[in-house]
Amino acid sequence: MAVRKYSRQRESIREMLLSRKDHPTADAVYADIRKIYPNISLGTVYRNLSLLAELGEIKKLSVGDGSEHYDADTTPHNHFTCRCCHAVIDLDMEDVSSIKETAAKRFDGDIEDYSINFYGVCGICKSKSS
Amino acid sequence: MAVRKYSRQRESIREMLLSRKDHPTADAVYADIRKIYPNISLGTVYRNLSLLAELGEIKKLSVGDGSEHYDADTTPHNHFTCRCCHAVIDLDMEDVSSIKETAAKRFDGDIEDYSINFYGVCGICKSKSS
DNA sequence: TTCGATAATAATAATAGTTACTGAAATTAT
DNA sequence: ATAATTTCAGTAACTATTATTATTATCGAA
Numbered sequence: 001m002a003v004r005k006y007s008r009q010r011e012s013i014r015e016m017l018l019s020r021k022d023h024p025t026a027d028a029v030y031a032d033i034r035k036i037y038p039n040i041s042l043g044t045v046y047r048n049l050s051l052l053a054e055l056g057e058i059k060k061l062s063v064g065d066g067s068e069h070y071d072a073d074t075t076p077h078n079h080f081t082c083r084c085c086h087a088v089i090d091l092d093m094e095d096v097s098s099i100k101e102t103a104a105k106r107f108d109g110d111i112e113d114y115s116i117n118f119y120g121v122c123g124i125c126k127s128k129s130s
Numbered sequence: 131m132a133v134r135k136y137s138r139q140r141e142s143i144r145e146m147l148l149s150r151k152d153h154p155t156a157d158a159v160y161a162d163i164r165k166i167y168p169n170i171s172l173g174t175v176y177r178n179l180s181l182l183a184e185l186g187e188i189k190k191l192s193v194g195d196g197s198e199h200y201d202a203d204t205t206p207h208n209h210f211t212c213r214c215c216h217a218v219i220d221l222d223m224e225d226v227s228s229i230k231e232t233a234a235k236r237f238d239g240d241i242e243d244y245s246i247n248f249y250g251v252c253g254i255c256k257s258k259s260s
Numbered sequence: 261t262t263c264g265a266t267a268a269t270a271a272t273a274a275t276a277g278t279t280a281c282t283g284a285a286a287t288t289a290t
Numbered sequence: 291a292t293a294a295t296t297t298c299a300g301t302a303a304c305t306a307t308t309a310t311t312a313t314t315a316t317c318g319a320a
Contacts, residue, residue, distance in 0.1 A: 005267050005316050026307080041270045046307060048268095064192030064245075066278085067306060078233065080241070093233045096226075099246065103208065103223045108253035111210070115194075116229065116246050123238035135287050135296045156278080171299045176278060178297095196307085197277060 009033075009040055010048040017058055017072040023079070023088040025067045063088055063117050080118040084125035091118060140178040142166055147188055147202035153209070153218040155197045193218055193247050210248040214255035221248060 016032055017024070024032070030045045049070055052058045061069040063081045069088050078091045096116070104111050121129070146162055147154070154162070160175045179200055182188045191199040193211045199218050208221045226246070234241050251259070 003267075003317085007268055007315080009269075027305095039270070041272090043271080043308080044269060050308095060194070062192050062194030064190070064198075068194075080233075080237070080239070082239065083242075091233055092236045094235075096229050096232060099226050099229070100248075102226060103210075103221055103248050105224075106222045107210070109210070109212065109256050110250045111248050112213075112250035114246060114248045116244060118230075118233050118241050118244045120240045120242035126239050133288080133295080137286080137297055139298075157276095169299070171301090173279075173300080174298060180279095 007048075009037060009044055010051070012036055013045065013048050014052060014057065014072070017052075017070060020072075021090070023061055023069040023071045025069055027067070029070065061088065061115070078116045078118065080120070080122065082122035082125055083119055084121050084129075087122060089122065137178075139163075139167060139170055139174055140181070143175065143178050144182060144187065144202070147182075147200060150202075151220070153191055153199040153201045155199055157197070159200065191218065191245070208246040208248065210250070210252065212252035212255055213249055214251050214259075217252060219252065 013029060013033055016029065016036075020032075026042070026046050026049055029049065030040070030042050033040055033045060049058070049060075053060045053070070056074065057072075059071045059074050061071055061079060063069060063079065065081065065086060073090070076095075076097060078093060078096075079088055080091045081088050099116075100111055100114055103114070143159060143163055146159065146166075150162075156172070156176050156179055159179065160170070160172050163170055163175065179188070179190075183190045183200070186204065187202075189201045189204050191201055191209060193199060193209065195211065195216060195218075203220070206225075206227060208223060208226075209218055210221045211218050229246075230241055230244055233244070
């Protein structure tokens with residue numbers, strides 16, 4: 001893949017991701033993008049999501065629910081997964097990126113990146129169950 | 131499943147996990163346990179790993195490499211994944227569990243747990259490549 | 261503007277990881 | 291020992307993801 005060529009599908013996937021504040025799985029992206037390109041292939045969705053992630057334009061999130069989630073917001077922030085409704089949401093919290101240096105202190109390798117996932121019950125599910 | 135019954139296989143899986151300091155996948159556990167129980171089923175391994183995780187006796191780790199890893203050390207600690215040799219190792223670092231409270235400050239749900247994964251190049255791979 | 265090279269696509273097959281099902285064997289209570 | 295119930299091995303099924311292939315779209319040059 002020497003020269004990267006433009007594709008409507010990829011552009012559409014990028015724009016769609018940017019427009020949502022949630023963190024859809026490949027399947028959710030596929031369902032959404034089919035409204036614009038009814039016969040886009042799921043393989044195309046996977047390929048372009050991986051490509052965009054490689055290029056650093058989006059982020060791949062592994063929250064441990066069996067499938068990958070994608071996030072167009074590449075600025076450093078952390079996520080919360082509700083064990084009740086399974087939503088993956090952004091956490092509004094003060095910067096804790098210093099943990100990277102904390103981790104590096106007694107480690108002889110190079111730490112390039114990190115991800116923090118919080119788990120529990122979200123506000124909505126909490127109010128429903130009470 | 132009212133009364134849980136003893137099983138040699140489950141006990142063997144637990145002991146095996148306790149004896150290793152790495153964080154094997156179900157498949158790695160299967161390969162190892164077959165040395166003792168040559169015709170144990172992969173399904174049995176999965177079922178018991180899930181069961182032990184539910185009981186809180188082991189921890190399931192999602193590091194984003196496509197498969198789950200298992201850790202018999204349930205005390206709070208963090209992990210590092212080498213993007214070179216793909217090893218998942220424990221990080222010896224000072225306690226950062228206060229991030230749980232930091233995250234809770236501006237959040238209306240309940241935060242029950244969290245996991246931190248660090249990524250980069252481990253010491254061994256680093257020395258090899260230089 | 262057409263042409264030729266090649267990247268990207270849709271459709272589908274294949275793979276990997278995991279879970280579900282079934283009848284037989286093991287474990288515990290009676 | 292016998293009955294009741296769990297767990298097992300073996301296997302099929304399922305879900306998420308990647309690979310293959312023939313066709314189509316993009317793009318730079320003639």
